[in-house]
Amino acid sequence: MTVAPVLRYVPLLLLALCWEAASRLHVASSLALPPLTSVAQAWIELIEDGELLPNAMASLYRCAVGLGLSILLGSILGIFMAWWRPVNIVVAPLVEIFYPLPKSALIPVTVIWLGFGDASKILLIFLGCMLPVTIGAFNGARGSDRALVWSARGMGAGEFRVLWDVVTPSAMPELLNGIRTALALSFILLVSSEMIVSQEGLGHLIGVLGANGSYEGMFAVVLTVAFIGYGADRAYQAIVRRALRWQLQ
Amino acid sequence: MSASASLARVVATSGVLLARSSAIIVLLAGWELFARSGKVTMFVLPPLSAVVERVWADAIGGDLLRNTLLTLYRALAGFLIAAVAGVALGVLIMRSKISRWFFDPIISVGFPMPKIAFLPIIVLWFGVYDLSKISMVVFDAVFPIVTATIIGIQGVERELIWSARGMGASDREAIWQVVLPAALPRILTGLQVALPIALIVAIVSEMTMGGYGLGGAMLTASRFSNSRGVFAALLEITVVGYVLVKGMALLRRRLLVWHAEADSPATA
Numbered sequence: 001m002t003v004a005p006v007l008r009y010v011p012l013l014l015l016a017l018c019w020e021a022a023s024r025l026h027v028a029s030s031l032a033l034p035p036l037t038s039v040a041q042a043w044i045e046l047i048e049d050g051e052l053l054p055n056a057m058a059s060l061y062r063c064a065v066g067l068g069l070s071i072l073l074g075s076i077l078g079i080f081m082a083w084w085r086p087v088n089i090v091v092a093p094l095v096e097i098f099y100p101l102p103k104s105a106l107i108p109v110t111v112i113w114l115g116f117g118d119a120s121k122i123l124l125i126f127l128g129c130m131l132p133v134t135i136g137a138f139n140g141a142r143g144s145d146r147a148l149v150w151s152a153r154g155m156g157a158g159e160f161r162v163l164w165d166v167v168t169p170s171a172m173p174e175l176l177n178g179i180r181t182a183l184a185l186s187f188i189l190l191v192s193s194e195m196i197v198s199q200e201g202l203g204h205l206i207g208v209l210g211a212n213g214s215y216e217g218m219f220a221v222v223l224t225v226a227f228i229g230y231g232a233d234r235a236y237q238a239i240v241r242r243a244l245r246w247q248l249q
Numbered sequence: 250m251s252a253s254a255s256l257a258r259v260v261a262t263s264g265v266l267l268a269r270s271s272a273i274i275v276l277l278a279g280w281e282l283f284a285r286s287g288k289v290t291m292f293v294l295p296p297l298s299a300v301v302e303r304v305w306a307d308a309i310g311g312d313l314l315r316n317t318l319l320t321l322y323r324a325l326a327g328f329l330i331a332a333v334a335g336v337a338l339g340v341l342i343m344r345s346k347i348s349r350w351f352f353d354p355i356i357s358v359g360f361p362m363p364k365i366a367f368l369p370i371i372v373l374w375f376g377v378y379d380l381s382k383i384s385m386v387v388f389d390a391v392f393p394i395v396t397a398t399i400i401g402i403q404g405v406e407r408e409l410i411w412s413a414r415g416m417g418a419s420d421r422e423a424i425w426q427v428v429l430p431a432a433l434p435r436i437l438t439g440l441q442v443a444l445p446i447a448l449i450v451a452i453v454s455e456m457t458m459g460g461y462g463l464g465g466a467m468l469t470a471s472r473f474s475n476s477r478g479v480f481a482a483l484l485e486i487t488v489v490g491y492v493l494v495k496g497m498a499l500l501r502r503r504l505l506v507w508h509a510e511a512d513s514p515a516t517a
Contacts, residue, residue, distance in 0.1 A: 015355070093273055100495070103449060104449045104453045105452055108467050109479060112293060191365050210369040210372075215373065227362070229361060
């Protein structure tokens, strides 16, 4: 797109203006749609009260640990599935059954296992994000060039050497795509599990503010969550572009 | 000779089939044995047989059918609305410069957002009944469909459109008979991404807003610390998800028999 970057985001600005106008001019009730400026004010108040940051840290901690574990184990499992046929025969049917499972159904199960705290959210995010990562790694590693593998072997590389130096890099693009899916999924699972059962975190804060009727604050936290998710995706994309620069050469 | 070769193939494939299903059988047997071993309480992991009994009771009592139909209705109604709206919006964006200028930033910002966070706002606007559940599903499922439609249309060969135009096709004919069929594989991929999302969102909104459905039943069981009920719902939801996703893959194969895409997309 050749439009200047500032011009590009004008539509979003227009939407924001419409929002502000709609509630200021009483087109929509200010309860259902508090003006954007009061939402911004509520956001600043939430930060000053020390409500937003601790809850955000709690949420991000859960997300980071769960996602980190799923990336680590998922990519190892996926690459082994592609590399070693017996692993594939055992794991593939399990993946096939659990892949279509709507991961939100695991929320009450993880609560039964680990209670209301951090551990149940981390387990939920780990279980939910593991499969996209595994499938990405599997598809990527399966597509790795046989000739490269043979020539590495011919030059005397051991099995693990080949896995690490040839198969893993060529699995990278698909793996990174899978991780992007997992990243989006981790936020969905985090927020929904926090809205349903928890004692802290951004989803919990949204629920509390909504129940107390302070809708400005609720809108503020909802937008915060939305933009954290957006920012995480953008940051991830930027990192991936750097990491995959060798591919373009 | 060919008979023995095909016999060998049958033996080999049935061997693989056996190995594949054995993983699942081992998992289920492991569940039953582990739950009965006394290392965990009945609450943490009820034995599979008890869970199946509960599913059976749900099925006979009619709860299973009612909850499954409710969840399917919410997920699929939202999914269908999102599919129609998403494809239409994608076509619109590709056809007019103004709509592209307007929607492009909204979609690129909205797509990666965790839209489930907007759930309390949707509740505030539309209440806790089906309207808000279906709206939430539409809101979440529409983004992958729009982006897939745009990518699909971008990938259509210009020569195809030119030759259709050259043969006298009108704008509308060119879209319906050339552009959309040629973009169909991508669009279907978008739908295949959106369908599980629709189901996830339907279940989460049932969990937060109540109103029966598989998600609602699961949360009610969880509130009463009825772990057999929770695991029964998990089993039911797993089956529903599996059937839906498989059905979508079948539909894809049906719709794309004419396409070069030899077999089903590599998902697993």
